[in-house]
Amino acid sequence: MHVIQQTFSVPYSYEVFFTTHLFDSGNPLLKNYLESQAANNLSKRLLVIADEGLIKHHPNLPAQIRHYCASVSGFELAGDILVIPGGEAVKNDMPLFYSLVDAIDQYSIDRHSFVIGIGGGAVLDLVGFAAAVSHRGVRHIRIPSTVLSQNDSGVGVKNGINYKGKKNFLGSFAPPAAVFNDAHLLTTLDPKDWRAGIAEAVKVALIKDAPFFEWLEANATALAHGDLPLMQELVYRCAALHMAHIGGAGDPFESGSSRPLDFGHWSAHKLEQLSNFDLRHGEAVSIGMAVDSVYASLLGWLDQASALRIVKLLQQLQLPVYHPLMENKDGVPSPVIKGLEEFREHLGGRLTICLLKGIGVAAEVHVMDLTLLDKAVETVRSLS
Incomplete structure (x- = not known):
């Protein structure tokens, strides 16, 4: 040979x-x-x-x-x-x-x-x-x-x-x-597009930078109402974290199955499609982060107070945290659940979902408990 x-x-x-x-x-x-x-x-x-x-x-x-x-x-x-x-x-x-x-x-x-x-x-x-x-x-x-x-x-x-x-x-x-x-x-920008873009800053803060999350909490009202100097700082900090991940994770072209920058995205991609893209990407990511944060708390990974802080911040930023498409109806699973299989297929390997063990601390799971996920959706619906 x-x-x-x-x-x-x-x-x-x-x-x-x-x-x-x-x-x-x-x-x-x-x-x-x-x-x-x-x-x-x-x-x-x-x-x-x-x-x-x-x-x-x-x-x-x-x-x-x-x-x-x-x-x-x-x-x-x-x-x-x-x-x-x-x-x-x-x-x-x-x-x-x-x-x-x-x-x-x-x-x-x-x-x-x-x-x-x-x-x-x-x-x-x-x-x-x-x-x-x-x-x-x-x-x-x-x-x-x-x-x-x-x-x-x-x-x-x-x-x-x-x-x-x-x-x-x-x-x-x-x-x-x-x-x-x-x-x-x-x-x-349309105010909705302005606010939708903030969702990705919340995402990267949650998985990588707890002080940035605290900064977002402190400035949420001003950011939601169009403060440009604050937005410039947000854009810079978020872009810097994103760039550091691309160069520092050792897998810039995603040859593996790990995609921590996609926290909240497995459902977001499906929500966008099912809503005929009436939901902006950032709005769908906001909903996905809210559900996944509550799910992590039900799993025992994230403390309940932190999950509630996350949902509250998203609401202060005037971002949605819930959509009826997430619900099971008459015993029929939400069509969003199909997003799990599509996400696995898109990754080209086993299912890998980014969740939180703390604000600024990300971890991965390879199985989602659909019963707990239903409960998380119901919890978020009650909070919204």
């Missing part, structure tokens, strides 16, 4: 920048970054794809982008800025996905050029996936425009779209070349 084995590693490095008014002519941050990436004596292209919802609130942004990019040496805009719909529905739109791949082809976006996605998490997921599968991967830059994408999804290494009702079934691990968080883009 003959065997040839090859082992190699590929280093990845990218930066997350925090700024405001990114495309203001007096802000050199993006210009300096791009010019540092320019190829000698070659003019390369920037394909900009923007979220329609963002453009509605910032109608002058396309003109600002064109003016700003005209001053960048070594790069030129590739045609018009592509404005596409936002929201989870775009991740179910295969013709839209193919149109982005066609645009990358049409404008000759090569590996020295950049695809720049500007918008919420769904748009960034879609744009990142289109970039990842074109030419086996062209560089993409993310400019997240929501709290959720600035503090969580937009700073990670994953991209994806939905398939046959399964969230992120098609996707890739393709780190961005860089991320630029512009706080000004948050100022026009």
Whole structure:
């Protein structure tokens, strides 16, 4: 028998920048970054794809982008800025996905050029996936425009779209070349989107950082009512924890079955789908965290007082903690329960659910007691 084995590693490095008014002519941050990436004596292209919802609130942004990019040496805009719909529905739109791949082809976006996605998490997921599968991967830059994408999804290494009702079934691990968080883009968010993004900060605090959880408790009312300086601190702290996990967990591409950053998500993904995405991702995660926290207390892992603190914080942030879809009805199990099997399948191994043993202390289980889970749902319903 003959065997040839090859082992190699590929280093990845990218930066997350925090700024405001990114495309203001007096802000050199993006210009300096791009010019540092320019190829000698070659003019390369920037394909900009923007979220329609963002453009509605910032109608002058396309003109600002064109003016700003005209001053960048070594790069030129590739045609018009592509404005596409936002929201989870775009991740179910295969013709839209193919149109982005066609645009990358049409404008000759090569590996020295950049695809720049500007918008919420769904748009960034879609744009990142289109970039990842074109030419086996062209560089993409993310400019997240929501709290959720600035503090969580937009700073990670994953991209994806939905398939046959399964969230992120098609996707890739393709780190961005860089991320630029512009706080000004948050100022026009719908209040529900503003608050929904805070759910991921609660999540990462619960599994990694008890003092951050206490900070959220102390500032919950101001955060829920739109305090921008506090939100900027929240985004930074949350993004820092997220980035530290990606680099420090030793499994950035999730080759194992452990995903602690998905606390509260096994039910959230299913809730989003079953509600026809009327529930925002952060709202569904809030419900998932409330149920899983109470479940952990019924399991004897988390003390009851801590579980109640968690539910209370979510309520102070004006986030939902319960939805009727979680209930069993007439002896028929909640359709959300199917999310457990889909979550196991998505992980590619045995079921692994992140729960809490304390605020800031995460642990894993591989079996969920459905009787206790029903009781947790009922408890949360009574609290809501």
